Amino acid sequence: MTRRQELLLGLLGAAVAFGICEAVSRTGIVRRSYLPPASEVLDRAARLAGDPAFLDGIGVTLRAWALGLALACAIAVPLGLLLGAVPVVEAAVRAVIEVLRPLPSIALIPLVSLLLGPGTRTEVTLIAYASLWPVLFNTVYGLGETDPLAKDTLRAFGFGRLAVLLRVELPATAPFIAAGVRISAAVALILAVATEILSGFGQGLGIFIAQAQTETDGTRDVLAGVVWAGALGLVINGVLVGAERRLFAWAQEPRPEAAKSRRSRP
Numbered sequence: 209m210t211r212r213q214e215l216l217l218g219l220l221g222a223a224v225a226f227g228i229c230e231a232v233s234r235t236g237i238v239r240r241s242y243l244p245p246a247s248e249v250l251d252r253a254a255r256l257a258g259d260p261a262f263l264d265g266i267g268v269t270l271r272a273w274a275l276g277l278a279l280a281c282a283i284a285v286p287l288g289l290l291l292g293a294v295p296v297v298e299a300a301v302r303a304v305i306e307v308l309r310p311l312p313s314i315a316l317i318p319l320v321s322l323l324l325g326p327g328t329r330t331e332v333t334l335i336a337y338a339s340l341w342p343v344l345f346n347t348v349y350g351l352g353e354t355d356p357l358a359k360d361t362l363r364a365f366g367f368g369r370l371a372v373l374l375r376v377e378l379p380a381t382a383p384f385i386a387a388g389v390r391i392s393a394a395v396a397l398i399l400a401v402a403t404e405i406l407s408g409f410g411q412g413l414g415i416f417i418a419q420a421q422t423e424t425d426g427t428r429d430v431l432a433g434v435v436w437a438g439a440l441g442l443v444i445n446g447v448l449v450g451a452e453r454r455l456f457a458w459a460q461e462p463r464p465e466a467a468k469s470r471r472s473r474p
Contacts, residue, residue: 211216213470226246227252228245229243229245230245230247230450231245233246235296240428241425241427243410243427244427244431245442247433248393248428249428249431249435250432250433252428252431253428253432253435253436253439256265256432256433256436259428262416264411265397265411265412265413265415265416266413266436266440268278268410268411268412269309269397269401269404269412269413269414270440272328272332272335272400272412273335273397273400274330274398275328275335275391276331276332276333276335276336276399276400277335277360277389277392277393277396278340278398279332279336280336280337280338280339280340280392280396281337281339281389281392283340283342283346284338284340284341284343284347284388285341285347285385287344287347288343288345288346288348288351288375288385289347289349289351289378289381290342291326291344291348291376292347292349292350292351292352292367292377292381293351293373293377298348302411303308303322305344309341310469312402313334313335313337313338313399314399314402314403314406316334316337317330317334317407318407320333320334326407326410327410328350328409329407330403331399331400331403331404331407332435334397334399334403335396335400335403338395338396338398338399339392339393339395339399340392340394341392342388342391342392342395343388343389343392344388345384345388346384346387346388346415347381347384347388349381349384350381350382350383350384350385353380353381353384354376354377354380354381355376355380358376358380359372359376359377361459362375362376382455382456382463383452383456384452386448386455386456387451387452388441389448390445390448390449390452391446393445394418394445395468397437397440397441400412400413400414401413401414401417401437402414404417404418405417405418406418408443411438413433413436415431416433417430417433417434417437420433
């Protein structure tokens with residue numbers, strides 16, 4: 209399937225979902241106070257683009273998202289390389305990682321707020337914690353998938369452990385790291401909006417949604433804010449996917465063995 213076909217199918221799916229939501233609301237199957245027509249929600253979302261206060265809130269959310277994601281990558285990539293390159297260290301900290309990984313970041317909001325106080329520091333910390341794991345495990349996994357022949361070749365020419373890591377293992381792991389960053393970017397955006405919703409004060413997209421919930425006829429604004437959150441996630445994912453395809457096109461090409469096996473099938 210080509211990219212154009214994927215785009216057309218995606219637009220078709222969005223149009224079908226839009227039509228269903230519009231019909232369900234217009235026909236009275238669901239009360240408008242619970243589910244306004246999709247056209248009204250999209251109209252409200254479009255008008256929010258001209259609201260400077262709303263756009264400032266979007267900027268605050270994106271800033272926290274970027275800081276948290278950058279902090280997560282700065283911690284996860286070196287740590288993942290260390291764990292993947294030194295099995296003794298990985299075995300020593302495995303139990304700690306398995307205990308920390310399942311903890312939901314949302315449940316840590318009261319504790320982190322108590323320690324750091326409400327505001328950007330709490331939001332960035334929670335985003336970094338939630339975004340850490342996909343990058344970390346993708347780095348470890350990618351390091352384990354490095355071609356052993358390439359590593360042995362460099363060692364045979366007298367290159368040390370650090371040189372093998374920088375010249376072979378890190379470039380081979382880069383596509384896996386990029387995939388982990390893409391996954392973490394979505395997680396970071398979810399945490400940014402969710403943390404703002406639960407905090408209920410300040411600026412941000414989540415604050416707009418939280419405040420709209422308290423209004424008498426705020427369902428339309430809530431859904432308009434959700435549309436903006438989804439659009440931001442779609443744009444961020446599209447940018448990261450495009451960057452992956454450009455930077456690591458060689459990693460997405462089918463291997464000769466895989467192509468040969470597909471040609472040999474009846």
